[in-house]
Each structure stands twice: as structure tokens, then as C-alpha cells.
Amino acid sequence: MIIKTYTVENMKEAIVRATYELGKDAIIISQQEIKIGKWYNPFKKKKLQVTFALEEKTTPKILVKEPKIEEKKYSIEELIEKNPMLKNTSDRIRSQLLGYLKLNMKDENNLSTEEIVDFMKMAFKENCFEKKLRVRKTNVFVGPTGVGKTTTIAKIAAQESLENKKKVGLITIDTYKIGAVEQLKTYAEILKLPFEVVHRPEKMKEKLEKLKDCDVLLIDTLGTSQRNKEKLNDINLYLENIKNKTNRFLVLSVSTDIETTNSIFQKYKVLDYNGLILTKFDEVTNFNNLWNIIEHNEYPVQYFCHGQNVPDDIEKATLENLIAYSEEIYEDE
Known part of the structure; x- marks a missing residue:
């Protein structure tokens, strides 16, 4: 038996999602109103939690050999364009970034958060995200x-x-x-x-x-x-x-x-x-x-x-x- 729980705004949303994922034979086995958020938060929102069940039907498995898909390789320029933080930089920053990545990228097909942070700290040594005010009353x-x-x-x-x-x-x-x-x-x-x-x-x-x-x-x-x-x-x-x-x-x-x-x-x-x-x-x-x-x-x-x-x-x-x-x-x- 497949059992799946959905946290939704209302029952209609729960039924639509369950029908899409489990099919029309899924049945409701429980429902309850819950509050979403951290325990101390007085602004927590009310949601509906609905659990569905579906009897599994056994069918003979047919082994199909999946074709091997070759992973696409990206250039550094393409990786920059794919990254939401980096794609809108000025020409000056982009030029610095390209030079930095050509020397420091560890995985040629993946731009890590650590590498972006390291670049920003290098390019903007006194950047405003590294500074913090002392807490005052x-x-x-x-x-x-x-x-x-x-x-x-x-x-x-x-x-x-x-x-x-x-x-x-x-x-x-x-x-x-x-x-x-x-x-x-x-x-x-x-x-x-x-x-x-x-x-x-x-x-x-x-x-x-x-x-x-x-x-x-x-x-x-x-x-x-x-x-x-x-x-x-x-x-x-x-x-x-x-x-x-x-x-x-x-x-x-x-x-x-x-x-x-x-x-x-x-x-x-x-x-x-x-x-x-x-x-x-x-x-x-x-x-x-x-x-x-x-x-x-x-x-x-x-x-x-x-x-x-x-x-x-x-x-x-x-x-x-x-x-x-x-x-x-x-x-x-």
C-alpha cells in the first residue's frame, strides 16, 4: 500500500494533488488542521494535512536498458549566465570573475557557492556584506x-x-x-x-x-x-x-x-x-x-x-x- 501525506491550503488542493500523483483510486484515510512555522511564532499559518492511501497493484517488471546520456559540459561563460547572482554583473566584474574562475575552479562543470563567495571577498575586500554593526540598545x-x-x-x-x-x-x-x-x-x-x-x-x-x-x-x-x-x-x-x-x-x-x-x-x-x-x-x-x-x-x-x-x-x-x-x-x- 502507498501512503502519502499532503500539507495544503484546502481539501480541493489535496484531492487534485493526490489524483495527479496517485490516481483516482486513492482514498482519504485522515485529515487534520495544523499550524506551520516555528513553535514560538505567534504568526503561524493554518494549513490542512491530508493523508491518502492507494492499494498497490503488482505488475511484472520489464527490464529496459536505458540509453546512456552524456552529461552536457558548459563553458565558464555559460555557467555565469546560468547563475542568478552572476549573470547581471557589470563588464568590469565579469572580466575579473572570468579570470578568477579560469585559475580557481575545481569542477569545470559546476560553479560552487564557496567559489562565488571567495571571488566576491577577493574582488570587494571591504564589501558591505562582510561588515556588521555592533548591537546597540x-x-x-x-x-x-x-x-x-x-x-x-x-x-x-x-x-x-x-x-x-x-x-x-x-x-x-x-x-x-x-x-x-x-x-x-x-x-x-x-x-x-x-x-x-x-x-x-x-x-x-x-x-x-x-x-x-x-x-x-x-x-x-x-x-x-x-x-x-x-x-x-x-x-x-x-x-x-x-x-x-x-x-x-x-x-x-x-x-x-x-x-x-x-x-x-x-x-x-x-x-x-x-x-x-x-x-x-x-x-x-x-x-x-x-x-x-x-x-x-x-x-x-x-x-x-x-x-x-x-x-x-x-x-x-x-x-x-x-x-x-x-x-x-x-x-x-
Whole structure:
């Protein structure tokens, strides 16, 4: 008897998959509702787990000699084109990469993650994925509208409170956008975290004092265009009232075009950011802007994000994690 279990959104999906894989004679022997995710995650999604059984029919086996298929051999140029991380590099980087691989490739038909990492460390000795900020109590998140600042804060808050067992406090100064306060407040309620709203710059000190017993403070700011000097100055008025040392993360979407990204880097310097968090890796079809960031950004990249799921869709920003993720999404396509 063949027994197979499917984890699905609904019964219709389970039946379709079972019929396709096992045939129309498969029968349901059990079903139950389950929650998917790590045990400590309060945002776990509900799924349906359905088990099917199929009586095996014995048929005489016919031995067929399969023709020997010769493995296709690829040139280094073809291997680069097949790799999602490398195929969109600039001419300068591609030239360096070709020279490096001709001397260092161990398997002429396979480009390993280790070889890509080694090349990037060689080509960019001070690259932003090798740098990391020292952990501080107070962390501010700035960036354009729509890059996912609030969701990123929720992911970090969940990791720090649930995994690292730290007391986390949340603060927002984003009282401009409709629903912004409510969004972060909802996350705070789910995670059972203290939450404060700062309506005026001079109230920042008072709110920080309320949360002085927290191990980690995460401060959300309003999203604004890099061209809006007035709003950037408004944010600065709030930040000037934070007297203790802070990490200031510029949250940036890798789906943004290169010219706009470089403009954001330049204009947001008025907020004295000292680190980056890159988001929306799940939305990009190429890594052009990522290579631009690696080449031209001097600040450490602390995390990268690849979806809306809290707290799962966030990774420590290492070259190994980045390449592994790019290869994973490439294989899924």
C-alpha cells in the first residue's frame, strides 16, 4: 500500500494533488488542521494535512536498458549566465570573475557557492556584506515609503523577543500615514511588547524614559521621498532628541532602480544612517541593483528580507546566505 501525506491550503488542493500523483483510486484515510512555522511564532499559518492511501497493484517488471546520456559540459561563460547572482554583473566584474574562475575552479562543470563567495571577498575586500554593526540598545529605521520598514521592525522584534528572550520596546513617530500607528501597534499586541507613539519631537525623551528597562528599542519613522527635504528635516528633529548612541538603518528595496538607489544613498545622509537593511528580494527578477549596492555602498548590510511572513522572511546578511537564497529562488522557477 502507498501512503502519502499532503500539507495544503484546502481539501480541493489535496484531492487534485493526490489524483495527479496517485490516481483516482486513492482514498482519504485522515485529515487534520495544523499550524506551520516555528513553535514560538505567534504568526503561524493554518494549513490542512491530508493523508491518502492507494492499494498497490503488482505488475511484472520489464527490464529496459536505458540509453546512456552524456552529461552536457558548459563553458565558464555559460555557467555565469546560468547563475542568478552572476549573470547581471557589470563588464568590469565579469572580466575579473572570468579570470578568477579560469585559475580557481575545481569542477569545470559546476560553479560552487564557496567559489562565488571567495571571488566576491577577493574582488570587494571591504564589501558591505562582510561588515556588521555592533548591537546597540536603540535602533532607528529610516527609508522611503513602501520599502517595508514596519514589517522589518516586526520581524526583528519577533526574533529578539521570542528567540533571544530580550525585552523589546517599539516606538513610532510615523503619525503621517493612515494606519501606520495601528500596524505597528497590532504587532506589539500580538508579541505582547510595550509600544509608544511620539507625536512631537520634544516628547521623544519622555517616551524613551518609559521604555528604559527594555533591552532593545526599535523606532519606526515616516517613509518619505529622498527629494522631500522638509520631511527629512522633520525626522531629524525627532532623532536629535535621542541622546544615547543609536544604530540608524536605512531600509531599502533592491527592486528600486539603480539611479534612484544612488540618489537615496546620497539624500538620506542627512539622517546619519550607519547601516542598511535590504528588502523585497522576493520581487526582483535580476540582481543588477544588488551589485550596484555592493560596488558603491560603504555601510554594513545587517539583514536582507524576502517576503511578508513575520518573523521568518529575514536573514542575516552574509554572502553565503545571500547566494544560497538566490540559488533557491532560481531553482523554484
